[in-house]
Amino acid sequence: MTYFSFVLTMICSVAHTSSTYEITVDLVGHLVWPIVVVFIIWIFARPAIAVMQSLRRIRYGDFAFELEERESTGDDKADLLKSIVERSPHSYQWIRQNTSLRLLDGEFDKLIAEHPSIFERATIIRRDEQGKRLEPGWPGVKLKS
16 A cells, blocks of 8 residues: 555544535645654755765674775865765856755865865866757866876
């Protein structure tokens, strides 16, 4: 039985009562817990991801799982930038808008210059509303290949 059909069943079973107030209270009572679960996941998602990224070994009873340890550069900003661009290159603008790293373009360039064995500059393709390519592209960063 899906949650939706459960709610419909509850509405139908409560509909035989005479009070709209009772129907509302019953419905709210059944809908509160999913909202609370989603809210808790939303609150703790980033801290949980940070903890999982820092784990090296997971052990539960006979089950053990060892994770690859990330190499640290000793520079918090460089480590954060490395974790951001591990999967794909990103523009400086995208990094500022979607992460906690709020550097100016010059600061990104300086960070890249300080860690030339890890990062290199990239030009990220940008397009207008019709999909036409605009020149020049966005300045960005990628991992050194």
